[in-house]
Amino acid sequence: MKTITIYDIAKEAQVSVATVSRVLNNTAPVKESTRKIIMAVIEKHQFQPNALARSLLKKETGTIAMILPDITNPFFPEVFWGAENVAREKHYTFFLCDTAGEHSRESEYLSILREKRVDGIIFLGGRINLNQCPPALSQEVVELSKHVPIVLVNGNLPRSGLHRIYTDEEEGAALATQHLLDLGHRRIGFLGGMEETSTTQVKLKSVRMKLKEQGLTLRKDWVMFHDFSIEGGRALMDRMLEQEDRPTAVLCVNDFTAIGALKSATQHGLKIPEDMSIVGFDDSPLSRAVIPELTTVSQNTNQLGELSVEMLHELISGGNPRKRTVLQPKLVVRDSTGRPKNPAE
Amino acid sequence: MKTITIYDIAKEAQVSVATVSRVLNNTAPVKESTRKIIMAVIEKHQFQPNALARSLLKKETGTIAMILPDITNPFFPEVFWGAENVAREKHYTFFLCDTAGEHSRESEYLSILREKRVDGIIFLGGRINLNQCPPALSQEVVELSKHVPIVLVNGNLPRSGLHRIYTDEEEGAALATQHLLDLGHRRIGFLGGMEETSTTQVKLKSVRMKLKEQGLTLRKDWVMFHDFSIEGGRALMDRMLEQEDRPTAVLCVNDFTAIGALKSATQHGLKIPEDMSIVGFDDSPLSRAVIPELTTVSQNTNQLGELSVEMLHELISGGNPRKRTVLQPKLVVRDSTGRPKNPAE
Numbered sequence: 001m002k003t004i005t006i007y008d009i010a011k012e013a014q015v016s017v018a019t020v021s022r023v024l025n026n027t028a029p030v031k032e033s034t035r036k037i038i039m040a041v042i043e044k045h046q047f048q049p050n051a052l053a054r055s056l057l058k059k060e061t062g063t064i065a066m067i068l069p070d071i072t073n074p075f076f077p078e079v080f081w082g083a084e085n086v087a088r089e090k091h092y093t094f095f096l097c098d099t100a101g102e103h104s105r106e107s108e109y110l111s112i113l114r115e116k117r118v119d120g121i122i123f124l125g126g127r128i129n130l131n132q133c134p135p136a137l138s139q140e141v142v143e144l145s146k147h148v149p150i151v152l153v154n155g156n157l158p159r160s161g162l163h164r165i166y167t168d169e170e171e172g173a174a175l176a177t178q179h180l181l182d183l184g185h186r187r188i189g190f191l192g193g194m195e196e197t198s199t200t201q202v203k204l205k206s207v208r209m210k211l212k213e214q215g216l217t218l219r220k221d222w223v224m225f226h227d228f229s230i231e232g233g234r235a236l237m238d239r240m241l242e243q244e245d246r247p248t249a250v251l252c253v254n255d256f257t258a259i260g261a262l263k264s265a266t267q268h269g270l271k272i273p274e275d276m277s278i279v280g281f282d283d284s285p286l287s288r289a290v291i292p293e294l295t296t297v298s299q300n301t302n303q304l305g306e307l308s309v310e311m312l313h314e315l316i317s318g319g320n321p322r323k324r325t326v327l328q329p330k331l332v333v334r335d336s337t338g339r340p341k342n343p344a345e
Numbered sequence: 346m347k348t349i350t351i352y353d354i355a356k357e358a359q360v361s362v363a364t365v366s367r368v369l370n371n372t373a374p375v376k377e378s379t380r381k382i383i384m385a386v387i388e389k390h391q392f393q394p395n396a397l398a399r400s401l402l403k404k405e406t407g408t409i410a411m412i413l414p415d416i417t418n419p420f421f422p423e424v425f426w427g428a429e430n431v432a433r434e435k436h437y438t439f440f441l442c443d444t445a446g447e448h449s450r451e452s453e454y455l456s457i458l459r460e461k462r463v464d465g466i467i468f469l470g471g472r473i474n475l476n477q478c479p480p481a482l483s484q485e486v487v488e489l490s491k492h493v494p495i496v497l498v499n500g501n502l503p504r505s506g507l508h509r510i511y512t513d514e515e516e517g518a519a520l521a522t523q524h525l526l527d528l529g530h531r532r533i534g535f536l537g538g539m540e541e542t543s544t545t546q547v548k549l550k551s552v553r554m555k556l557k558e559q560g561l562t563l564r565k566d567w568v569m570f571h572d573f574s575i576e577g578g579r580a581l582m583d584r585m586l587e588q589e590d591r592p593t594a595v596l597c598v599n600d601f602t603a604i605g606a607l608k609s610a611t612q613h614g615l616k617i618p619e620d621m622s623i624v625g626f627d628d629s630p631l632s633r634a635v636i637p638e639l640t641t642v643s644q645n646t647n648q649l650g651e652l653s654v655e656m657l658h659e660l661i662s663g664g665n666p667r668k669r670t671v672l673q674p675k676l677v678v679r680d681s682t683g684r685p686k687n688p689a690e
Contacts, residue, residue, distance in 0.1 A: 007352070007362065017352065063440075063461070072426055072630065077416040084443050088450075093457055095408075096441035098429050105433075112438055116408070230634055259634050266636050285417065289575055289604050290635060291611050 004045045013041045064092045064312060065118045067109055069101035069125030073228070073256065074284040075301060076124065079153065082305025083122065090313050092119065101126050103137055110144055120149040120312040128155030131198045149315035153308050154299075155198065163315060165308050165325040169199060169281075172297040172329035173206035173251065176279045179295070179331055180249045181214060183339050185277060189222030189247035191236045191257050200225065200253050203281070207251055222247050226257070233260020241268050248340035249277035255284045258294055262336065273338035283332050292335035300327050349390045358386045409437045409657060410463045412454055414446035414470030418573070418601065419629040420646060421469065424498065427650025428467065435658050437464065446471050448482055455489050465494040465657040473500030474542045494660035498653050499644075500543065508660060510653050510670040514544060514626075517642040517674035518551035518596065521624045524640070524676055525594045526559060528684050530622060534567030534592035536581045536602050545570065545598050548626070552596055567592050571602070578605020586613050593685035594622035600629045603639055607681065618683035628677050637680035645672050 006024070010017045015034060022030050023038045030038070041047075066083060068076045080096065087094055095118065099105040106126050113121055121144075127137045138157040141150060145162055152164040180188055190207050192200040208218045224239060226232030233256060240246060241264065252258035258280030262272055270276055272292055280287055280296035287294035307325055314321040351369070355362045360379060367375050368383050375383075386392075411428060413421045425441065432439055440463065444450040451471050458466055466489075472482045483502040486495060490507055497509040525533055535552050537545040553563045569584060571577030578601060585591060586609065597603035603625030607617055615621055617637055625632055625641035632639035652670055659666040 071416070071422040072419065074417065074419065077422055080441070081417055081443060084441075088453075093440050093442070093461060095438050096425070096429075097438070098426060108433075116438060230630070263634070263636060285575070286631065286634060289608070289631060291608060 004047050006047075009038065009041050009045070009047055013038045060119055060316075061117050062091055062093060063095060063116065063118045064120045064122065064309070064316075065095035065097055065109075065113050066122045067097045067099060067106060067113075067124065067126070069099055069129075071096065071098045074286055075254070075282050075299075078284065078301035079124065079305040079308075082302030083309045084305070086306045086309040086313075090309070092309070092313075099126055103127050106137075107140060110140060114144055114148060118148060119316045120151070122151050122153055122308045122312060124153045124155065128152050128157055129197045129199055131196050131201045133157055149312055151308050151312045151315070153304060161323070163311055163321060163323055165304065165311055165327070167299040167304065167327045167329050169202045169329070170206040172281060172299070172331075173203040174210050175329065175331040176251050176281070176295075176297055177207050177210040179333065179337065180251070180277060180279065181210070183249075183277065183337060185247075185249040185340050186214075186216060187222075187247045187249070187340075188216075188218070189240060189250040190218065190224070191233060191240075191250055191252045191261055192223065192225040193228035193232075193253040193257065195225040203251070203253055219247075222250075228254055228256055230256045230260040230263070233257035233262075234264040235260070237261035237264035238268075241265070241270075247276070249279070249337070251279045251281075253281060255280040255282045255287045255294060255296055258296070258336070259286060259290055262290060262292075262294070273336055274341065277337040277340070279337060287332075287334070295334045295337040296332050298330045298332050300329075303327060349392050351392075354383065354386050354390070354392055358383045405464055405661075406462050407436055407438060408440060408461065408463045409465045409467065409654070409661075410440035410442055410454075410458050411467045412442045412444060412451060412458075412469065412471070414444055414474075416441065416443045419631055420599070420627050420644075423629065423646035424469065424650040424653075427647030428654045429650070431651045431654040431658075435654070437654070437658075444471055448472050451482075452485060455485060459489055459493060463493060464661045465496070467496050467498060467653045467657060469498045469500065473497050473502055474544055476541050476543045476546050478502055494657055496653050496657045496660070498649060506668070508656055508666060508668055510649065510656055510672070512644040512649065512672045512674050514547045514674070515551040517626060517644070517676075518548040519555050520674065520676040521596050521626070521640075521642050522552050522555040524678065524682065525596070525622060525624065526555070528594075528622065528682060530592075530594040530685050531559075531561060532567075532592045532594070532685075533561075533563070534585060534595040535563065535569070536578060536585075536595050536597045536606055537568065537570040538573035538577075538598040538602065540570040548596070548598055564592075567595075573599055573601055575601045575605040575608070578602035578607075579609040580605070582606035582609035583613075586610070586615075592621070594624070594682070596624050596626075598626060600625040600627045600632045600639060600641055603641070603681070604631060604635055607635060607637075607639070617681055619686065622682040622685070624682060632677075632679070640679045640682040641677050643675045643677050645674070648672060 006020050010020045020038055023035055097109040127133050142160045152162050154166045211218050224236045226236050258278050262278050280294040283296045283298035287296045311321050351365050355365045368380050442454040472478050487505045497507050499511045556563050569581045571581050603623050607623050625639040628641045628643035632641045656666050
């Protein structure tokens with residue numbers, strides 16, 4: 001059976017497609033006699049406009065997208081889950097685009113999503129986490145944002161003026177550092193992710209500032225960078241433990257790095273937290289899976305997802321949400337931090 | 346500026362929309378003189394058909410969907426990642442639909458995906474994992490599969506005849522049981538997920554069979570059910586350890602359950618594997634994050650995702666792939682299993 005389209009209806013009712021659309025979507029008044037003729041044709045064929053056709057007419061697809069760097073890192077599924085719950089309420093379906101953090105994949109998806117006419121995009125990771133994003137990469141997103149609303153989550157693009165929502169990572173790192181200072185630690189190290197990422201630099205800067213307030217210096221040989229992974233964290237702690245002069249506590253850029261560090265330290269025979277305190281960042285479900293459970297900084301991950309969709313929906317609906325929403329992190333004290341053996345150190 | 350549509354092009358070139366479509370998509374020959382007129386109009390307006398419009402004409406959207414029960418369970422992001430990589434190559438974009446395992450959400454998404462005219466659906470978890478799926482729930486999927494190709498991953502719907510791809514979980518559980526038997530264990534318990542799920546029942550049955558082959562019985566009080574979560578695994582091991590008479594080894598339905606069990610046992614002062622061996626299932630990244638690292642069964646998770654898209658693509662392209670693809674699991678021996686203290690037990 002041939003599928004009936006709005007064009008068939010228009011032809012048979014001898015009116016324009018626009019008129020049929022007006023009747024279907026109630027977007028503008030149509031003369032009553034014309035409306036009756038159109039409705040009769042619609043009923044005769046039991047015509048049901050399909051979602052795609054309706055989208056073409058309404059210029060909305062009910063589809064939004066999330067671009068993220070690594071769905072296998074437990075932080076991102078938590079954000080997605082929060083986002084999806086709000087999206088469902090608002091009748092959006094989600095494209096999920098995993099870029100592996102590669103800028104070329106990001107570009108590819110930006111172009112595909114524009115073609116697919118998504119109503120809006122939530123962007124995480126990759127180029128928006130670079131400490132210095134190349135202008136061309138930034139410009140590409142700005143350009144697209146003129147056609148499709150975009151919300152940046154936990155990142156930024158310089159001079160883009162894009163809407164964003166993020167956890168105050170500086171504050172989070174400060175809270176964690178203060179916690180270690182309060183326990184009596186003075187010898188504190190930092191295990192970072194990739195050096196060029198803002199999430200590493202912002203936290204590093206915050207730790208340094210906090211220590212400076214106490215007249216302490218963050219030693220260069222106690223600052224290390226890797227790639228945010230469990231394996232990376234393990235490699236960094238392996239390296240740290242080769243040094244004779246070690247910190248009594250380390251702050252890690254994320255939970256993965258902290259878990260890797262915890263594994264390495266335990267395998268080297270250290271007791272945590274007696275021999276070394278370890279702090280994570282994210283409060284992912286993993287932080288409660290390890291022994292000892294991780295002291296970490298909660299980013300309110302679900303809420304980050306929820307609010308990003310709220311913000312995007314407001315933009316799509318022509319609203320004017322605030323440019324920036326900042327979530328306050330919380331310190332979650334568990335069992336991987338304690339007093340140093342010799343507080344005088 | 347008004348957006349130019351294929352209908353405007355048709356009108357101006359004084360041909361039918363179908364003819365313009367034929368020229369755009371090269372789907373059928375068009376008289377050369379007509380083609381030239383159409384191309385001139387297209388060039389004059391710099392007309393670029395948008396993805397939606399093209400989809401309406403081609404009846405394909407370049408969009409597929411994955412329905413899954415819990416994106417925050419690390420098994421599913423691994424499947425998704427494998428699937429997405431193949432999907433990208435084949436120019437599909439992915440809808441991700443997290444149902445929280447609720448059948449009502451599954452129904453909602455099935456209906457939305459049909460409306461969105463996805464080219465195909467990959468279905469995981471929820472109703473396809475029920476040991477006895479109610480006919481109405483099964484029928485809903487079968488009905489949709491008449492219009493949209495569907496591939497079931499690690500599950501089944503009775504008498505549906507749908508295409509499916511799955512890990513041989515029975516074989517996986519048998520491998521794990523044999524491993525424990527080889528180490529000298531005779532007192533083996535089973536920590537399951539939800540009792541009504543096939544993934545729990547298939548594994549349980551396999552453990553029971555394997556023990557029977559050795560003249561051993563799986564004791565009723567050493568078989569327990571919960572919900573596949575870390576907390577669930579912890580609760581089950583807490584309960585197991587209240588018993589005076591305990592198994593020397595437990596097989597767990599998944600890594601989450603095993604990690605919870607590991608935590609509980611460690612907190613009760615047991616040394617793993619000296620005091621009890623623990624085996625997981627899935628070989629998720631988590632299994633290497635804990636101490637001791639988990640002995641587990643690898644499901645080739647990425648490959649499961651990759652092959653599901655290959656199969657779906659074949660169905661979408663009108664091919665005739667085999668109805669069933671079965672992946673062989675592999676035992677991954679790490680540090681959470683060892684000989685029992687007293688093999689004579």
